[in-house]
């Protein structure tokens with residue numbers, strides 16, 4: 001279902017996961033700011049570990065990105081909307097305070113390792129929106145769920161859990177990243193066609209509650225996207241960008257993927 005193909009600005013997001021040190025920040029900021037000078041019509045964001053967010057924002061400014069045109073994002077946030085006695089947590093308002101515009105919620109690595117369930121992810125999604133951040137909601141099935149023919153059911157359930165809490169209209173302010181778990185970090189991406197099928201299903205699912213939200217929400221694909229396969233994903237009518245893990249650690253690769261989104 002393609003309601004507004006190319007009316008949605010492509011969005012390409014780097015997820016560093018638990019990688020990087022202070023020494024990487026300046027070189028990375030230099031690489032991406034010079035790379036993005038040559039790319040237009042694509043929105044990008046970089047999500048370093050929380051410890052480095054403020055320092056990375058400062059590096060971007062040092063390299064001429066005064067208004068943080070290259071978006072800054074966090075990899076997670078607390079579900080708590082107000083400050084309080086939550087040791088170890090980082091609130092969405094704190095992320096906004098250091099310059100973040102985006103936050104990833106519900107990444108499969110957190111769902112699996114930190115046992116985050118749909119209800120918790122929905123609270124994080126809402127806390128992010130309430131703090132003025134745009135959440136990037138990750139959804140996706142395991143290999144076993146796909147083999148059992150349950151991939152769509154799983155992804156639909158993850159999506160509805162969030163829409164049920166926040167209402168469909170707020171989905172328009174967010175992005176949703178379809179990341180089949182078996183494709184993350186495996187070097188075995190989904191085929192662009194099967195990713196498109198899932199994106200089509202997700203857009204229909206949102207349209208069932210709000211046509212306007214479905215038309216404007218950006219649906220990203222994630223899972224072993226590289227400079228040499230990105231273009232095939234971006235050519236699909238319902239794939240509006242990508243969430244990139246491994247390939248985003250190299251600014252040149254990240255810029256190459258963003259450039260592929262610009263010409264798709």
Ligand code: PEP
Pocket residue numbers: 015179183184185186222223224225243244245246247
């Ligand atoms: C991810 O972790 O969100 C991801 C897509 O990783 P990779 O690109 O390494 O598969």
